[in-house]
């Protein structure tokens with residue numbers, strides 16, 4: 001597979017770019033723009049076969065790709081060791097084990 005032959009320095013750049021795009025999304029005032037940054041970050045991840053870090057994964061909706069702002073377009077709750085994140089854009093819920 002082509003993606004497996006990427007040299008390490010390219011993977012490093014890809015990871016940095018993903019981080020930068022998430023930072024941009026966090027500061028973008030327009031939700032559409034934020035969503036666009038997330039899309040780009042995910043595309044880079046796919047192209048370079050780089051995983052999106054877990055802490056960043058919780059910042060966007062897995063279903064519609066919206067950047068999640070708790071209290072604005074998403075709700076975050078913890079119950080019985082499970083974190084539930086509800087996206088208001090597409091109304092879907094995501095569950096993560098707490099503290100992992």
Ligand SMILES: [Zn+2]
Nearest residue numbers: 061064087090
């Ligand atoms: Zn969503």
